[in-house]
Amino acid sequence: MSSAYQTSHDSPAATPFGAIEGTHWIETLADGSPVLIRPLRPDDRQRETDFINRLSGEACRFRFLGGMKGANPALIDSLMDVDARQRMAFLALAHDNGELREVGVSRYAASADDKHCECAVTVADDWRHRGLAVLLMRRLIEAARKNGFRQMFSIDAAENEPMRELAAYLGFTRRLDPDDAAHVIHTFDL
Template sequence: MTTQSLSASFDIGPDTPRWSETLRDGSEVAIRPIRASDGAAERAFIEGLSDQSRRFRFLGQTRHPSDELIRRLTDIDYSRDVAFGAFDGGAEDRLVGVSRYSAASDGAQCECAVTVDDEWQNKGLGTVLMKHLIQVARQRDIHRMHSFDSAENHRMQELAAHLGFVTRTDPDDTSQVIHELTL
């Protein structure tokens, strides 16, 4: 595993952080920040997810994401938000996992999400993506991460517990849970 340290703020450019990761099954991924030019890869990634995975990620069906959604997911304001993509074996065109957070206006907390292609689940990719995201959040002095997820998403509950998140039922919607991590 190659790890590159991130400063409190980073730009997309030649010094963009990148990691090469070997997963539990020996497969390799390259992880780097998502760029606006990754729109086609993001669209293919979302459309390639199973119905259940899309429902868990978007808390509803998004079979064919709109151009506006793709723009929001790839045109990232890295001064406050972060999105990392995992690419199959370093190929820049096949996105197999994404982790992201969006900071609240106070900059002290953020909402996070992670999604892994169905064929790449159970290999440790979600854990790797979230660990990089948590590292950046800590470096940026974010004190709390949270995620809203379907109560049926047991894989996310296992991942959240593994990473130290505390899970509770969403008081506004009992079909959802809230995972929270104090950094």
């Protein structure tokens, strides 16, 4: 893991994001690329839309477990609905031609019992294999712990090899989804 990034620089400012300390973090990826990681904000709506629209068909299929391509307003409404406790999201931003572009996102949503949360992570196709998913998931795991969740889980396509590798690296356990053989469930005790 230490080869995937250098230590982050926590902002000393107080945060409006629940139990999250700091407002943003500057991280350096394995290839030396810097990224800004911070909680999703309401003014990120267009960034989130652009991010989804740039994803490859395979990335969309793995993230949304279906064949959709592109972002519709209802999907964006649901993705933007965060409160930093029951629903949390972290963006990774990088400079691209003078603009900050979203290059990754991790998120969780509480289950009905408020002890478990479902998580997801997505990295832009051109930013994969640099350690970004690990950084985003570590921030998400930290937030879920601080917000009192006991277990994090994700439901993924069984053929999603990158998620299998990430989940194993982070210490998630894997089992077949008893309701759908095409999916697996990754779980992580917080």
